[in-house]
Amino acid sequence: MTRVVVAGGGWAGLAAAAELTRRGIPVLVLEAAPQLGGRARSVEIWGQHLDNGQHLMIGAYRGMLGLLRTLGVDEGAVFQRLPLELRMESPHQGGYHLATPRLPAPLHLLWGLIRASGMSLSERWQALRLASGLTGRSAPAHDLPLAELLNHYGQNPQIIRKLWEPLCLAMLNTPVESASSRVFRTVIKDTFARQRSDSDLLIPRTDLDAVLPGPARGYIERHGGEIRVGQRVTALQVGSERIAGVVLANGDTIAAQHVVVATPDTIGRRLLESHGPLKPIADALARLRHAPICTVYLRYPPHVRLARPMCGLLDTTAQWVFDRRVTGNPGIMAVVISSHGPHMQLDNAELAGHVARELATLNPDWPEPEAVRVIREKRATLLCQAGIDSRRPGNATPLRGCWLAGDYTATGYPSVLEGAIRSGLACARLVAAELS
Numbered sequence: 199m200t201r202v203v204v205a206g207g208g209w210a211g212l213a214a215a216a217e218l219t220r221r222g223i224p225v226l227v228l229e230a231a232p233q234l235g236g237r238a239r240s241v242e243i244w245g246q247h248l249d250n251g252q253h254l255m256i257g258a259y260r261g262m263l264g265l266l267r268t269l270g271v272d273e274g275a276v277f278q279r280l281p282l283e284l285r286m287e288s289p290h291q292g293g294y295h296l297a298t299p300r301l302p303a304p305l306h307l308l309w310g311l312i313r314a315s316g317m318s319l320s321e322r323w324q325a326l327r328l329a330s331g332l333t334g335r336s337a338p339a340h341d342l343p344l345a346e347l348l349n350h351y352g353q354n355p356q357i358i359r360k361l362w363e364p365l366c367l368a369m370l371n372t373p374v375e376s377a378s379s380r381v382f383r384t385v386i387k388d389t390f391a392r393q394r395s396d397s398d399l400l401i402p403r404t405d406l407d408a409v410l411p412g413p414a415r416g417y418i419e420r421h422g423g424e425i426r427v428g429q430r431v432t433a434l435q436v437g438s439e440r441i442a443g444v445v446l447a448n449g450d451t452i453a454a455q456h457v458v459v460a461t462p463d464t465i466g467r468r469l470l471e472s473h474g475p476l477k478p479i480a481d482a483l484a485r486l487r488h489a490p491i492c493t494v495y496l497r498y499p500p501h502v503r504l505a506r507p508m509c510g511l512l513d514t515t516a517q518w519v520f521d522r523r524v525t526g527n528p529g530i531m532a533v534v535i536s537s538h539g540p541h542m543q544l545d546n547a548e549l550a551g552h553v554a555r556e557l558a559t560l561n562p563d564w565p566e567p568e569a570v571r572v573i574r575e576k577r578a579t580l581l582c583q584a585g586i587d588s589r590r591p592g593n594a595t596p597l598r599g600c601w602l603a604g605d606y607t608a609t610g611y612p613s614v615l616e617g618a619i620r621s622g623l624a625c626a627r628l629v630a631a632e633l634s
C-alpha cells in the first residue's frame with residue numbers, strides 16, 4: 199500500500215512530497231491538471247515559455263531556497279538576484295527611486311530611505327518612522343487593518359500612495375484599508391530586519407516550471423516516488439477513525455495511510471466537508487475570501503527593453519512591469535495588476551489596450567505592441583485581511599492521517615510561494631513524525 203498520497207501538485211504539494219521523499223518515505227502525487235505547478239505554472243504563448251502570472255521572489259524565501267538546494271537546483275541558474283531597488287514611475291507627479299546600499303540590515307533600508315530621490319524630507323521621515331516601528335520588537339496585540347496602523351504612525355496620504363499601498367498590494371494582494379497589519383509586519387520584518395540579502399529580489403531567469411515543478415518531479419521520481427497528472431481526487435476515504443485513501447474522478451480508489459490535501463482551499467473545503475471531524479475546518483475555509491491577479495503580456499519587437507528588469511508604476515492601472523528579457527523572452531513585457539479594481543470590469547481587449555497606452559505614455563519611443571495576452575487568475579491568492587490568521591487551519595486535522603498543505607494554511611505569511619512551501623515542508627515533517 200502507498201503510504202502517503204499527496205493530492206495536488208502545486209508548490210505546497212511538491213514541497214511536501216519532496217521532503218517526504220528526502221526522508222525515504224514513498225509518496226504518490228495526484229494532480230488534477232495535465233501539468234504540475236498549480237497557480238505558479240508555465241504556459242506556452244506565441245511559441246514561448248511564459249507563466250500563468252509573473253512571479254517575483256525575495257531572498258527571505260528561505261524555505262524555497264532550501265528546497266531548491268535539496269532538489270539540486272543552482273540558484274544562479276534559475277534566478278537573477280538583485281539588491282532591492284524600487285524605481286517607481288508616474289505619468290503625473292513624477293516617481294521616486296529607492297536603492298538599498300551594501301550595509302547590514304536594517305541599516306540598508308534606513309539608509310536607502312534617507313537617500314531616496316523623488317521623496318520629500320517629510321515623506322522620508324514618515325517612512326523611516328514606520329519602517330523602524332515595523333522592524334522593531336513591539337507589536338500591537340490586535341491584528342489591525344494596515345490603514346489604521348499607518349494612521350497610528352502618522353503616515354500621510356502621499357507616502358501611503360507612493361510606498362505602502364504598492365508594497366501592500368504586491369506582498370498581500372490586498373488593499374491597505376483591510377490588509378492584515380500582522381501579516382504585513384511579518385513580511386517586512388523577515389525581509390528587512392535580519393540579513394541584507396533577505397531583501398534581494400529574485401527574478402526568475404527561466405519559466406516557473408524549470409524553477410521548481412520540473413526539478414521536484416525529477417527528484418521525487420528518481421528517489422522512488424510517483425507523480426500522476428490528470429488524476430482528480432474527488433473524495434477522501436475514511437476507515438475506522440482514520441483516513442483510508444482517496445477516490446479518483448474515474449471511480450478508482452487508492453489506499454493510503456496518510457493523505458496530504460494540497461489542493462486550493464476551495465477544493466479542500468469540498469473534500470473535507472462531508473466528514474464530521476473535518477467539518478469545522480471546512481466551515482472555517484468557507485469564510486476565506488480571495489483576490490485576483492491579472493498579468494498582461496505585451497509583445498514588442500525584441501529590441502524594446504526597460505532600463506532595469508522591473509519597475510513600478512504609480513497612478514496607473516498597471517502596477518509593475520517586468521522585462522521578460524531576464525527570462526529569455528526579449529521584447530515581452532509582463533504587466534502585473536494585483537487585487538480587485540475597476541480593471542476587472544474591462545474585457546481583455548480593453549484592458550490590454552488601456553495598459554498599452556499607459557506604457558506608451560511612459561515610454562514614448564516604444565512602438566505599438568505586436569500582440570497582447572491577458573491572463574486573469576480570479577482566485578490568485580487569499581484576500582489577506584486583518585484577523586485572517588484566526589480562520590486559517592494548521593497542517594494537522596482531527597482525522598488521523600489527514601493533513602493539509604497550501605498557501606492558505608496558518609503560515610503567518612500571505613498567500614505566496616514561500617508560504618506554500620513552508621506549509622508543505624511543515625506538513626511533511628508532521629507526517630514523518632507520525633510514521634516514525
Ligand SMILES: Cc1cc2nc3c(=O)[nH]c(=O)nc-3n(C[C@H](O)[C@H](O)[C@H](O)COP(=O)(O)OP(=O)(O)OC[C@H]3O[C@@H](n4cnc5c(N)ncnc54)[C@H](O)[C@@H]3O)c2cc1C
Nearest residue numbers: 206208209210230236237251253254431578604605614615
Ligand atoms: C498570477 C499570480 C501571481 C502571483 N505572484 C506571486 C509572486 O510574485 N510571488 C509569490 O511568492 N507568490 C505569488 N503568487 C502566489 C503563489 O503562486 C501561490 O501562493 C502558490 O502557487 C500556491 O501554491 P499551493 O500549492 O498552495 O496551491 P496551488 O498552486 O493552487 O496548488 C494546488 C494544486 O492542486 C491541484 N488540484 C486541485 N484540485 C485537485 C483535486 N481534486 N485533485 C488533485 N489535485 C487537485 C491544482 O491543479 C493545483 O495544481 C501568485 C499567484 C498568482 C495566481
